[in-house]
Amino acid sequence: MSRRAAVLAIGLVLLALVPPVAAAIGQPFYVDVFRRVMIFAIAAISLDLILGYGGMVSFGHAAYLGIGAYAVGIPAFYGIHNGWLQWTIAIVVSAAVALLIGAVSLRTSGVYFIMITLAFAQMLYYLGNSVEEYGGDDGMRLAARSALGVVDLRNGTTFYYVVLALLVLSLAVGHRLINSRFGMVVRGVRSNEPRMRAIGFSTFRYKLVAFMVAGAMCGLAGALLVNHTEYVTPEFMHWTRSGDIMFMVILGGMGTLGGPVLGAVVLRLLEDLILPAWTQHWQAILGPFLVLIVLFAKRGLVGLLPERRDG
Amino acid sequence: MLLVLEQALNGVQFGVTLFLMAAGLTLVFGIMNLVNLAHGALYMLGAYLAATFYQRTGSFFTALALALVVTLVIGILVELVALRTLYERDHLDQVLATFGLILFFNEMVAIVWGRAAIYAKLPAWLSGHIQVLPGIRYPLYRALVIVVGLLVAVLLWLLVNRTRLGMLIRAGASNRTMVSALGVNIRLLYTLVFGLGAALAGLAGLMAGPIYAVQIGMGEEILIQVFVVIVIGGIGSIKGALVGALVVGMVDTLGRAFLRPTLATVLSPSAADSAGPALASVLIYILMAAVLFFRPQGLFPAASR
Amino acid sequence: MGDVLLEVRGLTKSFGGLIATNRVDLQILEGESHAIIGPNGAGKTTLIAQLAGDLRPDAGTIAFAGGDITALTAPARSRRGLARSFQITSVFRDFTALDNVALAVQAHAGHSFRFWRPARRDGTLRQPAAAVLESVGLGARAGVLAANLAHGEQRQLEIAMVLATRPRLLLLDEPMAGMGLEESQRMIDLLRTLKGSHTLLLVEHDMDAVFALADRISVMVYGRIIASGPPEEIRANAEVREAYLGEDAR
Structure with a gap:
C-alpha cells in the first residue's frame, strides 16, 4: 500500500470512529458535522474525476447537487418516500442532465467551456427559483427522510454510516474507473487531446461519458445532502457552491482520490466551524487564502505527502 | 402596444448595461486570455461607491465621476497585485483565484456597507419621464442610460478602430507575439486594457445602481449573464459583445414581461402562471445553447483564433 | 512496390487570401517510402494536417486503401490505418x-x-x-x-x-526536427528498418535523411507539387534546382 493510500485508509477509519467518540464526549453534533463533510467529499470526488483526471474545468458542478436534492424532494412532496426509487431518480436524472449540458459544452473548450458550464448551472438555479410549486427561492422542507427498508435514516448514526459506506464506495468506484481502459482514455485526453485523436480515439464520446458519470455521482451526493438538511433550496445549485466544491478538489489535491476527501474535510471545517467562530467576515480571509493556495500550493495538501512513483 | 415599446426600451437599457460589462470582459479574455470572475465585483463597487458619494456630496455628477475614478483605480490595483501573476497560468487557476477575489470583495463590501441592500437615489431632475413618442412616456433616467451606453459603444468603436492603442488591442487579441515583437510594452498595454474594462464595469454598475437594488452578489448575477453575452457574441469581439448584449437584454426583458400572458393564450392560465416565469428565467440560456449548437465560436468569432 | 495506397486529388486549402495547398495531386504506393520536400511555408504541414484529418480541405478528395476518407475525422482515419507523428513532439x-x-x-x-x-x-x-x-x-x-x-x-x-x-501508412512530419547529428542518425537508422515493411510518407528538411530513405520524392513549392520522381531524377530536375535545391546545392 502506498503512503497516500495508507493515509486515506487511516482517515476513513477515523471517520468511522466519529459517532462513538462524539457520543462519548457528549457532542453528538459532530456526527452531523462530519456527515455533511462526507457528503461534500463525494461531490468533490465526482468533480475530481472530470477536473483532476479529465482536465475539464466544469464550473457548474453544484447543479447536480441540486438535481439530486430535488429528485428526492419532489417525490417526497407527492408522498413518495421510497429511497431506492428517489436515489435512482437522482442518479438517472443527474446523468441525463449532464448528458445534455455536456453535449453542448464539450463541443467547446477552454474559456468557453468554463463559462457555459457555469451558465447552465445558473440556469437551473434560476429555474429552481421560479418554480413556485416547489417553494421557489424559499425552497421546501423534506417531509421525511428517504425510506430504505430496514436502514432507518432517521437515526442520525445509521445515516452517518450509510454516507460513510457510500463514500468508500465512491472511492472504490473512482479507483477502478481511473485505472480502467476508460480511465486511461480520460487521463490521456487531459494530457494531450490532439495526440489521443491522432492515435485513434474519438475523444468526445469518452469525455461525455465521464461527464455523465461525474454528474450521476454528484447527484447521489445531492440526494444525501437533502436528507441531511431535510430541506432543499435552489441555493444548492448556486454558483458559489460550484466554486466551493472546486476549491475542495484543489485544496486537497486534484488528480488524486484522497485529495478531494481531505479538501472537503478541511474546507468544510474551516467554513462551518473554525472561521465563523472567529469572525463573521471569514470570507474576507478565505478569499485571499484561496488565491494563495492557487498561486503557491497547486498540488494541494496531498502534494505535501511524497509518494514513490510506481511505473 | 405601449407596453411593448416600454419593455423594448427596457430591453435596450438592460442590453447596454450588459454591453458595458461585456466589452471590458471580452477584451480581457481576448487579449490577456484571462478568465476574470471578479469583473462583477467592479460593477458592484461602482454601484456602491456612486450611491455613497452621492449621499455624501449631494452632487450626482461629482458622485458619478468619483465612483468611476475610484473603480478604475481599484481595478488597476487588482491587476497589479493579483491578476498579473495569473496571465501565464491555466484557466483553472484563473477561475479559482478570481473566485477567491470575489469572496474577498463581497465580504469587504459587507464590512463597509453591511449586508442589507441599499437603494441609490436619483436627483429630482432625473426622476421624471420624457415623451419618446406622442403619448408614450419613458423614465428619463433609463433613457439617459441608453444614450450613455450607446455613446460609449461609439467611443469604444472609435478607440478600437481609429487609434494606435486600438490597433494594438486588435492586434493583441489575435496575435500576442506579434505585438510584443513590435516593441510594445505588453505589461503596460495589459494594465491599460484592464483599467479600461474596470472603468466600463464601474460605469455599468453606477448607472445600474438607481435602477436595481445595490447589494452583495449583484456583480455575479450580471456576470453570468455577461458570460452568456460573450459566448453568443464570440470571445474578443466588441461587435459581438454589442450584438450579444442587445439580443440577451431584449430576450430576457421581453421574455419576463410577455411570456406568461402569451402562454396564457394557448395554455390554461394556471399552467401559464407556472410555466411562464420558469421559461422566462431560462430563455437566454436556451438561446445560448442554440447559438452554440450552430456556431460553436459565437456569432462574431475574433479573427485567427 | 504495389498498388496505390493513398490517392490525393485536387486538394486545396486556403486561409484568407493565402493558398496553402493548391490543387495538390499525390499518389503513394503500397510499400514505398515517399518524401515531400520544399521550402518553409510551401504548405507541407498543411498538407499533412489535411491527410491526417486535422484540417478540412476546401476542395479535393483523399482516397485511402480504396475508400474515400475526405470526410472522416482524425480518429476514424487512424482506425483505418493512417497514423501520424507531429512536427512538435507530442x-x-x-x-x-x-x-x-x-x-x-x-x-x-x-x-x-x-x-x-x-x-x-x-x-x-x-x-x-x-x-x-x-x-x-x-x-x-x-x-x-x-x-x-x-x-x-x-x-x-x-x-x-x-x-x-x-498502420498501413505512416505520416511523419519532420521526424528529425530539433535533433542533433547523432540523434538524427539514430532516427534515420530506425526509419530505415521500417522501410519496405511499411509505407512511409515523410516530410523532412534534412536532405541527407531524405536521400537516404526515400524511394520517391515530391517537391512542394507555393502550395503546389512541382515535381515527383525518384531521387536521382529530382536531383537532376532543373525546375526543382532553381526553385528549391538551388540554395542548397552549393
Whole structure:
C-alpha cells in the first residue's frame, strides 16, 4: 500500500470512529458535522474525476447537487418516500442532465467551456427559483427522510454510516474507473487531446461519458445532502457552491482520490466551524487564502505527502 | 402596444448595461486570455461607491465621476497585485483565484456597507419621464442610460478602430507575439486594457445602481449573464459583445414581461402562471445553447483564433 | 512496390487570401517510402494536417486503401490505418513510455468503454506495447515518464506510438526536427528498418535523411507539387534546382 493510500485508509477509519467518540464526549453534533463533510467529499470526488483526471474545468458542478436534492424532494412532496426509487431518480436524472449540458459544452473548450458550464448551472438555479410549486427561492422542507427498508435514516448514526459506506464506495468506484481502459482514455485526453485523436480515439464520446458519470455521482451526493438538511433550496445549485466544491478538489489535491476527501474535510471545517467562530467576515480571509493556495500550493495538501512513483 | 415599446426600451437599457460589462470582459479574455470572475465585483463597487458619494456630496455628477475614478483605480490595483501573476497560468487557476477575489470583495463590501441592500437615489431632475413618442412616456433616467451606453459603444468603436492603442488591442487579441515583437510594452498595454474594462464595469454598475437594488452578489448575477453575452457574441469581439448584449437584454426583458400572458393564450392560465416565469428565467440560456449548437465560436468569432 | 495506397486529388486549402495547398495531386504506393520536400511555408504541414484529418480541405478528395476518407475525422482515419507523428513532439508527458504505447495499442483494440479491469495489468495491451517499444530501441526506458526522456527518445517514442496502431501508412512530419547529428542518425537508422515493411510518407528538411530513405520524392513549392520522381531524377530536375535545391546545392 502506498503512503497516500495508507493515509486515506487511516482517515476513513477515523471517520468511522466519529459517532462513538462524539457520543462519548457528549457532542453528538459532530456526527452531523462530519456527515455533511462526507457528503461534500463525494461531490468533490465526482468533480475530481472530470477536473483532476479529465482536465475539464466544469464550473457548474453544484447543479447536480441540486438535481439530486430535488429528485428526492419532489417525490417526497407527492408522498413518495421510497429511497431506492428517489436515489435512482437522482442518479438517472443527474446523468441525463449532464448528458445534455455536456453535449453542448464539450463541443467547446477552454474559456468557453468554463463559462457555459457555469451558465447552465445558473440556469437551473434560476429555474429552481421560479418554480413556485416547489417553494421557489424559499425552497421546501423534506417531509421525511428517504425510506430504505430496514436502514432507518432517521437515526442520525445509521445515516452517518450509510454516507460513510457510500463514500468508500465512491472511492472504490473512482479507483477502478481511473485505472480502467476508460480511465486511461480520460487521463490521456487531459494530457494531450490532439495526440489521443491522432492515435485513434474519438475523444468526445469518452469525455461525455465521464461527464455523465461525474454528474450521476454528484447527484447521489445531492440526494444525501437533502436528507441531511431535510430541506432543499435552489441555493444548492448556486454558483458559489460550484466554486466551493472546486476549491475542495484543489485544496486537497486534484488528480488524486484522497485529495478531494481531505479538501472537503478541511474546507468544510474551516467554513462551518473554525472561521465563523472567529469572525463573521471569514470570507474576507478565505478569499485571499484561496488565491494563495492557487498561486503557491497547486498540488494541494496531498502534494505535501511524497509518494514513490510506481511505473 | 405601449407596453411593448416600454419593455423594448427596457430591453435596450438592460442590453447596454450588459454591453458595458461585456466589452471590458471580452477584451480581457481576448487579449490577456484571462478568465476574470471578479469583473462583477467592479460593477458592484461602482454601484456602491456612486450611491455613497452621492449621499455624501449631494452632487450626482461629482458622485458619478468619483465612483468611476475610484473603480478604475481599484481595478488597476487588482491587476497589479493579483491578476498579473495569473496571465501565464491555466484557466483553472484563473477561475479559482478570481473566485477567491470575489469572496474577498463581497465580504469587504459587507464590512463597509453591511449586508442589507441599499437603494441609490436619483436627483429630482432625473426622476421624471420624457415623451419618446406622442403619448408614450419613458423614465428619463433609463433613457439617459441608453444614450450613455450607446455613446460609449461609439467611443469604444472609435478607440478600437481609429487609434494606435486600438490597433494594438486588435492586434493583441489575435496575435500576442506579434505585438510584443513590435516593441510594445505588453505589461503596460495589459494594465491599460484592464483599467479600461474596470472603468466600463464601474460605469455599468453606477448607472445600474438607481435602477436595481445595490447589494452583495449583484456583480455575479450580471456576470453570468455577461458570460452568456460573450459566448453568443464570440470571445474578443466588441461587435459581438454589442450584438450579444442587445439580443440577451431584449430576450430576457421581453421574455419576463410577455411570456406568461402569451402562454396564457394557448395554455390554461394556471399552467401559464407556472410555466411562464420558469421559461422566462431560462430563455437566454436556451438561446445560448442554440447559438452554440450552430456556431460553436459565437456569432462574431475574433479573427485567427 | 504495389498498388496505390493513398490517392490525393485536387486538394486545396486556403486561409484568407493565402493558398496553402493548391490543387495538390499525390499518389503513394503500397510499400514505398515517399518524401515531400520544399521550402518553409510551401504548405507541407498543411498538407499533412489535411491527410491526417486535422484540417478540412476546401476542395479535393483523399482516397485511402480504396475508400474515400475526405470526410472522416482524425480518429476514424487512424482506425483505418493512417497514423501520424507531429512536427512538435507530442507524447503523453505524465505517462510512462510503456503507458504511451499501450494507449496507442488500446486505441485499436475495440472500444474503451471498459470501466472496471485495470488497464495497466492488461497483458493484451502491455505485451504488444512492450514489444513495439523494444523494436524502436526504448525497451530499457519503458518505466520512465515520457517527460523525463531525452528529446531524441521522445521522438522515438512517437514512432513507437505510431507503429503500435499497426498502420498501413505512416505520416511523419519532420521526424528529425530539433535533433542533433547523432540523434538524427539514430532516427534515420530506425526509419530505415521500417522501410519496405511499411509505407512511409515523410516530410523532412534534412536532405541527407531524405536521400537516404526515400524511394520517391515530391517537391512542394507555393502550395503546389512541382515535381515527383525518384531521387536521382529530382536531383537532376532543373525546375526543382532553381526553385528549391538551388540554395542548397552549393
